[in-house]
Amino acid sequence: MTMGPRVAETLSRLPALVNHDAPLVRRGRFFSGDFLVEADQTPVHVRVHEGRIEAVETGPFRMRAWRFAIRADASAWIRHWEPIPAPGYHDVIAMTRLGVARLEGDLQPLMANLRYIKEVLAAPRGHDRSAGGEA
Amino acid sequence: MAIEFEPITGRYATLTLDGRACRLFIEEAGQGIPLLCLHTAGSDSRQYRHLMTDPAVTDHFRVIAFDLPWHGKSTPPAGFHDEEYRLTTATYTEAVLAVADALELERPALIGCSMGGRIVLHLAAHHADRFRALIGVECADHQTSWYDTTWLHRSDVHGGEVCAAMVSGLVAPQSPEEYRWETLWGYMQSGPGVFKGDLYFYREDSDFRDRTPLIDTSRCPLWLLTGEYDYSCTPEDTERTAAGIVGAEAVIMKEQGHFPMSENPAKFREYLLPVLERIRAVTD
Numbered sequence: 047m048t049m050g051p052r053v054a055e056t057l058s059r060l061p062a063l064v065n066h067d068a069p070l071v072r073r074g075r076f077f078s079g080d081f082l083v084e085a086d087q088t089p090v091h092v093r094v095h096e097g098r099i100e101a102v103e104t105g106p107f108r109m110r111a112w113r114f115a116i117r118a119d120a121s122a123w124i125r126h127w128e129p130i131p132a133p134g135y136h137d138v139i140a141m142t143r144l145g146v147a148r149l150e151g152d153l154q155p156l157m158a159n160l161r162y163i164k165e166v167l168a169a170p171r172g173h174d175r176s177a178g179g180e181a
Numbered sequence: 182m183a184i185e186f187e188p189i190t191g192r193y194a195t196l197t198l199d200g201r202a203c204r205l206f207i208e209e210a211g212q213g214i215p216l217l218c219l220h221t222a223g224s225d226s227r228q229y230r231h232l233m234t235d236p237a238v239t240d241h242f243r244v245i246a247f248d249l250p251w252h253g254k255s256t257p258p259a260g261f262h263d264e265e266y267r268l269t270t271a272t273y274t275e276a277v278l279a280v281a282d283a284l285e286l287e288r289p290a291l292i293g294c295s296m297g298g299r300i301v302l303h304l305a306a307h308h309a310d311r312f313r314a315l316i317g318v319e320c321a322d323h324q325t326s327w328y329d330t331t332w333l334h335r336s337d338v339h340g341g342e343v344c345a346a347m348v349s350g351l352v353a354p355q356s357p358e359e360y361r362w363e364t365l366w367g368y369m370q371s372g373p374g375v376f377k378g379d380l381y382f383y384r385e386d387s388d389f390r391d392r393t394p395l396i397d398t399s400r401c402p403l404w405l406l407t408g409e410y411d412y413s414c415t416p417e418d419t420e421r422t423a424a425g426i427v428g429a430e431a432v433i434m435k436e437q438g439h440f441p442m443s444e445n446p447a448k449f450r451e452y453l454l455p456v457l458e459r460i461r462a463v464t465d
Contacts, residue, residue: 130354133410137350140412143327158338160346 049120050088054104056127056174057083057090061099063169070169071097074162079155082112083167085120097162114156116167118147126167127174138164189233191254196279198250198258199272206254207247207280211239214313214464215289216457217281218246219297221319221440222268222383223344223376224367225253228294231446237454241461242290247280249273251375266378269386273300278311290460292453294318295414295439296383301403302422306392309401314460316453317405319439321418322425323388330384334374341369344376351439353410355448364443390425398428402463404456405429408437 064070074097083090089105091112118126118141125135134144141147149156156163191208208226210233218229226246233244248255251266277300281289291312293301298320305315333344345368352361368376396403403426407419416433423431434441434452441449 134412136354136410137412139328139347140350143412153332154337157332157343160343161349164346164349 050086053085077159082115084117114151122146201258209245215286216242219293221295222379228443268382290314292316306395319414333377353438355436356444405431410438
């Protein structure tokens with residue numbers, strides 16, 4: 047499996063990782079909407095309702111709408127989810143600074159819920175099978 | 182049982198800064214060589230509370246930290262409600278020297294972090310005779326802009342929440358949870374537009390690449406300490422800066438981020454105490 051689909055597989059577990067984390071869901075209670083996570087060429091569409099992850103779908107998509115997108119190298123996502131990530135890969139904003147990720151679209155809902163979104167995207171940390179070196 | 186107070190005492194004084202009365206909060210602990218401490222952008226002097234309760238420091242140093250106007254327990258000057266706050270090199274320098282003068286400090290040592298580290302370079306270049314030693318933590322001569330600071334102060338994004346979320350990754354993953362969140366609490370508490378106004382100095386008014394060649398470390402020694410997880414002032418930024426200053430010593434701190442004194446005080450003292458030891462050796 048190439049790295050993009052491996053990242054998508056990890057992201058598919060977001061509902062289990064997020065929805066049982068009551069403080070995290072509470073922090074996202076004012077956010078409902080769709081965003082896109084991209085790993086290399088693989089797009090993953092995430093739908094949130096009041097802090098709960100309602101759906102995670104892997105593309106390609108036709109005419110799929112989203113409010114904002116977080117695009118990164120698939121290898122950067124895998125490094126982001128290592129138990130102790132290396133400097134620059136430990137935070138989504140750090141990844142943008144490093145040049146391995148970028149934020150696009152309507153950034154207002156992202157910035158208004160930045161802690162929540164960052165914690166959702168970091169939720170697979172330590173749970174990512176692809177980060178553990180498995181083939 | 183009697184209450185156990187910490188050895189830190191805080192007082193208020195009104196100083197004239199930029200021609201205006203500014204009520205400042207100043208706290209201190211310890212005795213000995215004065216060590217003036219400068220907090221980061223968008224936070225306040227509480228970042229130095231661990232230095233002020235460490236006998237290895239306070240047995241030899243009078244540790245003093247103050248909140249800049251608009252920060253912490255210092256109030257903004259009268260009329261602030263109609264102004265956009267902007268820190269500049271001139272107003273920052275004036276505040277630091279005014280506090281040192283008001284307290285009648287005799288050539289204090291000074292430690293500043295982030296924007297406090299940036300002003301260290303200006304002080305080293307133009308006011309070296311006022312200080313016996315300078316320590317720039319997370320210090321570099323300039324920074325290329327890496328995000329749009331207008332997000333930090335607008336009506337449809339909570340300022341405290343977004344300021345903390347923007348800097349949360351600047352805390353190293355290894356830092357204890359308690360101190361990570363105490364550090365971020367400082368950012369959550371910052372007044373509207375204050376972090377953004379500090380970053381005006383940091384981003385727009387402090388490209389010091391022109392004055393690092395003026396720094397003479399034989400007049401005032403200079404240390405630069407930067408955390409390996411700092412992606413704002415990166416280790417490369419600090420090493421480049423140090424390479425341009427004869428005699429400057431740079432150390433990259435393992436498992437540290439942008440707020441060493443508050444995010445991981447136990448780790449920071451491993452790096453800071455040897456520097457303070459050398460300052461004492463020069464002084465004695």
